[in-house]
Amino acid sequence: DRYGRLLGxxxxxxxxxxxxxxxxGWAVAYGDFETEEAGARAGKAGIWAGTFDEPQDWRDTHGHGLVERKxxxxxxxxxxxxxxxxFR
Structure with a gap:
């Protein structure tokens, strides 16, 4: 991806x-599966049963100085x- 991570x-x-x-409800949609996420949110499944900081929001406030392994x-x-x- 654009961050150099290996995705599959x-x-x-x-x-x-x-x-x-x-x-x-155990993962946040990122570019795909928005409809599935909306269903999980509506049903308060998994992480949507409570409150949490979404990964991007957490990184924005805590990510300074952290190095993400690729x-x-x-x-x-x-x-x-x-x-x-x-090179052989």
Missing amino acids: DCKAGGVDLNRAQVEA HGTLASIGDALREFFR
Whole structure:
């Protein structure tokens, strides 16, 4: 994405796990699944049962000086291997 993070679509048994998390109220929609988020909000499911700071709002007030990792260790190893073999 525009922040250099590694993103992907996760599916299990034909179920879109990203969508399922938003529908269940355990994730905030970011660019997709706004309809699913609206349903979760209306039903006060998961995180919508109470109050919380949305991730972007929290980062805006607390993110100064924090470094966000682009992705996990395994992905970093994969990046290093790709770089190594790219020049061979």
